[in-house]
Amino acid sequence: MQLDFHYYATAAAALIAGYDPDQSIKTGFFSQMTDHCSRTFLSGIKAPLNAATTQLMLELMESGSDPVSMQDITRIWASFHFLPADLKAQVKGSILYKSKYRLICGPDGALAGETVRLAKREGTIEAAGLAMHVLADTWAHRYFAGTPSLVINNIGDDLEELIPGEDGFTRRPVKFRHSLTAEDDPENGIYNNSLNNYSEKSVMVLGHGRAGHLPDLSFARYVYMPAWGDYRQVIKDNPKEYYNAFCQMVYALKYLRGEVGEFETGVYDYEAAEPYGLRIKEILEKRQLDACEDWKAFLKENWDVVPGDFDTRAAEKEYTDAPDSKKDDTAIGRFVLAALAQKSMVSGSIFRSGNLLAGFSADPGKGKGIKDFMKLKDYLGRRGTDD
Amino acid sequence: MTNAGRVRNILFALIQTAAAVYMIAEPADGYVFVAVILSFSLLLMGAKTIIYYFSMARHMVGGKRMLYMGVLLLDAGAFAVSLDSIPRAVVLLYLFISHAFSGVIDVLRVKEAKDSGYPFSKFTLATGIINLVSAALCIVFINSERTAVYIFCAGIIYSAITRIISSFRETRIIFIN
Numbered sequence A: 001m002q003l004d005f006h007y008y009a010t011a012a013a014a015l016i017a018g019y020d021p022d023q024s025i026k027t028g029f030f031s032q033m034t035d036h037c038s039r040t041f042l043s044g045i046k047a048p049l050n051a052a053t054t055q056l057m058l059e060l061m062e063s064g065s066d067p068v069s070m071q072d073i074t075r076i077w078a079s080f081h082f083l084p085a086d087l088k089a090q091v092k093g094s095i096l097y098k099s100k101y102r103l104i105c106g107p108d109g110a111l112a113g114e115t116v117r118l119a120k121r122e123g124t125i126e127a128a129g130l131a132m133h134v135l136a137d138t139w140a141h142r143y144f145a146g147t148p149s150l151v152i153n154n155i156g157d158d159l160e161e162l163i164p165g166e167d168g169f170t171r172r173p174v175k176f177r178h179s180l181t182a183e184d185d186p187e188n189g190i191y192n193n194s195l196n197n198y199s200e201k202s203v204m205v206l207g208h209g210r211a212g213h214l215p216d217l218s219f220a221r222y223v224y225m226p227a228w229g230d231y232r233q234v235i236k237d238n239p240k241e242y243y244n245a246f247c248q249m250v251y252a253l254k255y256l257r258g259e260v261g262e263f264e265t266g267v268y269d270y271e272a273a274e275p276y277g278l279r280i281k282e283i284l285e286k287r288q289l290d291a292c293e294d295w296k297a298f299l300k301e302n303w304d305v306v307p308g309d310f311d312t313r314a315a316e317k318e319y320t321d322a323p324d325s326k327k328d329d330t331a332i333g334r335f336v337l338a339a340l341a342q343k344s345m346v347s348g349s350i351f352r353s354g355n356l357l358a359g360f361s362a363d364p365g366k367g368k369g370i371k372d373f374m375k376l377k378d379y380l381g382r383r384g385t386d387d
Numbered sequence B: 001m002t003n004a005g006r007v008r009n010i011l012f013a014l015i016q017t018a019a020a021v022y023m024i025a026e027p028a029d030g031y032v033f034v035a036v037i038l039s040f041s042l043l044l045m046g047a048k049t050i051i052y053y054f055s056m057a058r059h060m061v062g063g064k065r066m067l068y069m070g071v072l073l074l075d076a077g078a079f080a081v082s083l084d085s086i087p088r089a090v091v092l093l094y095l096f097i098s099h100a101f102s103g104v105i106d107v108l109r110v111k112e113a114k115d116s117g118y119p120f121s122k123f124t125l126a127t128g129i130i131n132l133v134s135a136a137l138c139i140v141f142i143n144s145e146r147t148a149v150y151i152f153c154a155g156i157i158y159s160a161i162t163r164i165i166s167s168f169r170e171t172r173i174i175f176i177n
Helices: A003-017 A021-033 A039-044 A057-062 A067-080 A095-101 A110-122 A125-140 A238-257 A270-285 A292-303 A313-321 A324-329 A331-352 A371-382 B003-025 B027-055 B064-082 B088-115 B122-140 B145-168
Strands: A160-165 A168-173 A175-177 A190-192 A221-224 A234-237
Touching: A003 A021, A003 A125, A003 A238, A003 A270, A003 A292, A021 A125, A021 A331, A057 B088, A067 A125, A067 A331, A110 A125, A110 A238, A110 A331, A125 A238, A125 A331, A234 A238, A238 A270, A270 A292, A313 A331, A324 A331, A331 A371, B003 B027, B003 B145, B027 B064, B027 B088, B027 B145, B088 B122, B088 B145, B122 B145
Parallel strands: A175 A190
Antiparallel strands: A160 A168, A160 A221, A221 A234
């Protein structure tokens, strides 16, 4: 998903869930922050580097293919953008193949539930925003894994787009190119994707790189054979899945506000979204690369809310101006803690499932861990709980 | 990383450093050594690709391509090993491509940080410049055996240093229930 959904649509979901305009915009802002908080960003404001929730393209290209770098990449991408759907999924193959297969992202997995519950325990708007990002991406990024893997993430040349028309859908083969500068061209079915260098550990086969931006475009519908799918085709219907994502966010945000007692996966608040359903579906289906203006208009029409452009400078200033003892009380400080907690929860779950692709995790009760995560441990201690 | 993995990494780095120092001291032997390493690395790549096919890629849609690639690489490696000598230009072109690629990536990385208004790593910039200079030297001295040996050894020593550094990196994180 892109800024249009993570920022503006998330703010709209928060408004429907009952948050006030200011909190709603903040929820959207920190949802989008998850796509912005790279190590380069964190080093610029002298924040803990292990709180990185994304990696810039060149950070990725700079990282090696050694196990430590692979684990680092997996922790970031599996925790925040490709949440695994089933860490115990059964499949034939070697241990390494199974480990990679089990990181395939999908909605309504156990970790999705844990993500929202964790945000509830954190109790901050920044944690809510981060959780909404993770939740929404489980829909957009399903069928891909947040770890470099050719055998899971590769896409062949069979991918076809389903173009809606008066007589139903027509199939059109997608033409991929590898240009760094050219824009996607939905009108002619030409999209950019990453180059296949036939390496299992290449960052080119991380996540949905081989499918280009198609999973991130709300209007896209396409059919293809996933590398892991044993030659079976899958249909990805983004407008439908994005709508589910939206309704699940409304439900999750109601839970975070305390309006719903328990959070369960597989529940979507269609009822609350229904009055806005036609307009939302219209935005989602419109063939455009950037839907920001439509979402802004939607917010203005319904709530007279006009969020500013996504700009982190004020939050950065608040963080850098705060003394060390008060940094955790700033918005970015709270986001950093939420990011460390999410990364810790997901990486720990992967590790405890017997999968070493995200590296080793240590129980906080045993006092182990690296510096940045000791910060999380201290925070949990101050909060009077180890969970 | 496991403790055994750390020990393995450090031992391998020490062997790499020792081999590089020997090749610098004896450039004539060193050149033969470089050519042999490059030939055997092709063989090894072929074998690895075939193992990769049987352990992973056979489950992948279109995975048979990896088997064909493995067989071709293995064949090319066997051919290279059987040659009496590999032309200097081939070795230096190989080194040119690898250093030029790394150098461009480092410089772009610094540019990206600078363009975004963030401080950039002087170490990354220096590494990028050294890589680009090494690539240029490969072209300038395309007929020199010594240049090939020195640049290859510099790469090995750099790899050994990063291997040792990564062995001491703390990689655990705390998990919460």
